[in-house]
Amino acid sequence: MECVHSESEAQMNPAQKVIKKFGGVRVLAEAIGMQTPGVYKWTYEKERGGTGGLIPSDKQVEVVAAAKRLNVDLSASDFFPEDSFQGAAE
Numbered sequence: 001m002e003c004v005h006s007e008s009e010a011q012m013n014p015a016q017k018v019i020k021k022f023g024g025v026r027v028l029a030e031a032i033g034m035q036t037p038g039v040y041k042w043t044y045e046k047e048r049g050g051t052g053g054l055i056p057s058d059k060q061v062e063v064v065a066a067a068k069r070l071n072v073d074l075s076a077s078d079f080f081p082e083d084s085f086q087g088a089a090e
Contacts, residue, residue: 013053014079015042018063021072031066032059055079 009017019039022028029039044050055063060079067074 010082013043014081015039015051015053015055018055018074018078019043021074021078022067022070027070028063028066031070032062034059053081 009020012020019025019028019042022031025036025039029036032039041050042055043053046052064074066072
């Protein structure tokens with residue numbers, strides 16, 4: 001299995017968490033027909049040319065479809081930072 005980062009899951013951004021659920025960058029990239037550098041960029045800060053840890057909206061449907069095909073357990077909350085939901089239930 002490919003290692004995404006050595007960070008704990010609580011420190012991971014949404015892209016890192018989704019990549020981990022797929023078993024690595026290569027697996028996810030192949031599943032959605034992208035090259036691995038493009039998927040890696042999702043994990044980078046915007047200052048480094050990345051997406052700030054977010055999966056681009058135009059790729060989210062493809063990621064969800066691939067998850068269904070490969071039986072990867074994903075939910076809508078996997079696509080957002082943890083703090084996005086604080087106070088949502090209040």
